[in-house]
Amino acid sequence: MKAWKIIAWVAVAALLGWLVYANRESLTKESIIAYGKSLPAVWFILAFLFLPLLGFPLSILLILAGIRFGLGWGMAITTACIYFHHLAAYWISHSYLDERLRRLAEKRGHKVPEIDEGNRVWYTVLFASVHGPPYAFKLYLLALTGVPFRIYCWVGGTVYILFCIIPVGAAAAAVHMDVTWIYVGIVVISAGVLIGKWLRKRKQAAADGTSSP
Secondary structure, three states: HHHHHHHHHHHHHHHHHHHHHHHHOOHHHHHHHHHHOOOOOHHHHHHHHHHHOOOOOOOHHHHHHHHHHHHHHHHHHHHHHHHHHHHHHHHHOOOOOOEEEHHHHOOOOOOOOOOOOHHHHHHHHHHOOOOOOOOHHHHHHHHOOOOOOOHHHHHHHHHHHHHHHHHHHHHHHHHOOOOOHHHHHHHHHHHHHHHHHHHHHHHHHHHHHHHHO
């Protein structure tokens, strides 16, 4: 990473740390919940539609969705926004920005992989399930692989939505003190881990089968 980027990250982290420390007495659970509930619905939905495509952290919006709308409406809005992100990211990645996005990915050390036609569904599920890379970066990188839109959107988008149940449900539970959704979150997390392990084993077994004479 270049020196100026490191300096910029340190400066931003220091500023955020100072802001949190300076407002430590007012940053309570009650104040955060009150702020989330006061968000204008229309402006929040518009922000949810477009900010993640620009690199804004998805997790923050998911928590606010749970606080502002509860689990039911929060997940309904999240579902619509996630599918919109996939539609927009796929179009952007196959427009005149195609080469620019490829160069950006390679500059960050991520070569756009080539996926066999028979492994596109499995790869999409695994790629969407892996945590770590930013949400926007994963959206654009997967679209650049040449995965058909029907798989990219309906498989990848659905996987993201399943994982979104956890933060939206946890935020809604924190507001309404409903422990049911905490248990639901635990079940979803456990199921996601088990499914992820099963898919990796299937993919590894398929790879071993094709590589053997």
